[in-house]
Amino acid sequence: MYPALQKELDTYEKRTPKSRDAHRRASDRVPIGVGSNYRFYPPYPLFVQDAKASRFRDLDGNEYLDHNLCYGALFAGHCHPAVMKAVEQRLRIGTLFGMPHGLELELAEIICDRFPVEMVRFGNSGSEATMHSFRLARAVTGRSKIIKMEGGYHGGHDAVSVSVKPKEGQFGDPDHPTPVVSSLGVLPGTADATLVAPFNNLPAVERLFEENPNEVAAVIVEPIMMNIAFCMPDDGYLPALCDVTRKHGALFIMDEVKTGGKLAYGGACDYFGVKPDIVCMGKSIGGGFPLAAFAASRDLMDVIAKQKMFHAGTYNTNPVVMAAGIATFREVLTRDAFESVSRLNTKLVRGYQELVKKAGIIGYADGAGANGALMFYPQRVRNYRDWYHVDEDVWTHYWFAMANRGIVPQPYWWDEQWTISVQHNEKDIDEHLQVFAEVAPACAEAQEERMTVGPIASHAS
Numbered sequence: 001m002y003p004a005l006q007k008e009l010d011t012y013e014k015r016t017p018k019s020r021d022a023h024r025r026a027s028d029r030v031p032i033g034v035g036s037n038y039r040f041y042p043p044y045p046l047f048v049q050d051a052k053a054s055r056f057r058d059l060d061g062n063e064y065l066d067h068n069l070c071y072g073a074l075f076a077g078h079c080h081p082a083v084m085k086a087v088e089q090r091l092r093i094g095t096l097f098g099m100p101h102g103l104e105l106e107l108a109e110i111i112c113d114r115f116p117v118e119m120v121r122f123g124n125s126g127s128e129a130t131m132h133s134f135r136l137a138r139a140v141t142g143r144s145k146i147i148k149m150e151g152g153y154h155g156g157h158d159a160v161s162v163s164v165k166p167k168e169g170q171f172g173d174p175d176h177p178t179p180v181v182s183s184l185g186v187l188p189g190t191a192d193a194t195l196v197a198p199f200n201n202l203p204a205v206e207r208l209f210e211e212n213p214n215e216v217a218a219v220i221v222e223p224i225m226m227n228i229a230f231c232m233p234d235d236g237y238l239p240a241l242c243d244v245t246r247k248h249g250a251l252f253i254m255d256e257v258k259t260g261g262k263l264a265y266g267g268a269c270d271y272f273g274v275k276p277d278i279v280c281m282g283k284s285i286g287g288g289f290p291l292a293a294f295a296a297s298r299d300l301m302d303v304i305a306k307q308k309m310f311h312a313g314t315y316n317t318n319p320v321v322m323a324a325g326i327a328t329f330r331e332v333l334t335r336d337a338f339e340s341v342s343r344l345n346t347k348l349v350r351g352y353q354e355l356v357k358k359a360g361i362i363g364y365a366d367g368a369g370a371n372g373a374l375m376f377y378p379q380r381v382r383n384y385r386d387w388y389h390v391d392e393d394v395w396t397h398y399w400f401a402m403a404n405r406g407i408v409p410q411p412y413w414w415d416e417q418w419t420i421s422v423q424h425n426e427k428d429i430d431e432h433l434q435v436f437a438e439v440a441p442a443c444a445e446a447q448e449e450r451m452t453v454g455p456i457a458s459h460a461s
Ligand SMILES: Cc1ncc(COP(=O)(O)O)c(C=O)c1O
Pocket: 071, 124, 125, 126, 127, 128, 130, 153, 154, 155, 156, 222, 226, 227, 255, 256, 257, 258, 282, 283
């Protein structure tokens, strides 16, 4: 730990004693004191008191401009009035029936109008959506294996808990990665059924198909890899990946859990001109409520319609969440909103690019739709192995320095990215850039010192 980083951490601890106490108490009853492993970071995470529009306050009353937005699940921003109104109305007429009520049709119609799909099934989390998309692919093809990208995150279930953050010494050949199980407790044999390819590398996918003839049910990909910060597909990569997948008789699953409600009006399907076989959605489509979906053509969904494939859930299509989803699609995820958020994002990305250059930071900023990130890496990250070498200490310095000055620039951890909501405005972006202008020279200085001391350590976890 170098002195400038230590100083920011000391400042953080001085500003947030109530979060430290709350975390200490929570850790007694809740493992690592948080409800989802990602939410913990050392020395302890900020505990939230309340939030509104583009900002939240921690327990000590410090206010922050929020670009975490629940790991990108709040394109709507906090407590969006249209979503709140729809939910409040629904609360008075029944919160849970376990019986159909009509809102599922209304929301399915909206999704089928926007995305290249014909039928939709709803759930409560992105993990459920990807898990059931695999079952659908297996049910339709009669095959069992799945290909995913190294570094790709698609939720917490076993089949995707492979090569999420594999380490040097485990991950093997960059063109033919070794599948590495990412958690204790995953069913033995999972890594035999989940094959791993590098992102932006079509020959590697071809090779996996050739090595596993007639065994691969699906390829799943996040169109912009947003669990290695921000990694764009090469031009033409996604349509070509879709073609290779189909050529080998497998289904192409696009995981739009992050992009679906944030990249463009019609999600990544529209943005990149791709028509996947199955689309998974979650996060921002619920406007702050737990809504997810997997959607496909009528032909594929026929296995569910004919009751050959089982998909069920007590909380599926619960009316409060469906009302939130309908209000979100109709009143938040509008063409105008995508245009104006994207304009703000361009301003933020360009502002970062200028400040990175001015300060002499070795790195770059990139973004699309509502998302972007500052990457402490000398050239464009194209896959997990590039991202693995991002300078995490300087990133940590950046994050705490920004947070100490009232900006949460993105969720904690350098594999994440910022989100801009429809409730952020020009002034917010100016404030964000003003604070980064203060922080950037110290990051550049730290980077320079570290380079002269020795090569940048990389110990991605
Ligand atoms: C691309 C992607 N897919 C799936 C998921 C899982 O979604 P959830 O956390 O709602 O289960 C995530 C969560 O971050 C994600 O980023």
